[in-house]
Amino acid sequence: MDKTQEQEVIRLYQKELQDIRSQINLSNDEIDAEGDEIDHIQGKNIADIQESLSKRDVLRYNKIQTSLKKINTSSFGKCDVCGEEIGYKRMKMISGVFLCISCAEEAEILNNKR
């Protein structure tokens, strides 16, 4: 990924986090502040958030958040298992993805064997 693509993925993920948060009915004064909104929400008790979200959304929320935490580190956009670049298209297609295609396929094969 080049810097422009990275920025686009980051924007996309941040928007998705916002969308998920908007489903959890935060009061207006909590979502009002533009700039430090993300910090603010992260400080919120995650249990409160999880209660009002479906399990799938929570999972997605946590994945995206984990992924975003890696911005400014060398591991952003890299596979958790092999460290290879996940790739721009895949990052865009699957929010919060943390495995490259080959590792994901391998994990799937292992799961199917079970």
Ligand SMILES: [Zn+2]
């Ligand atoms: Zn990998």
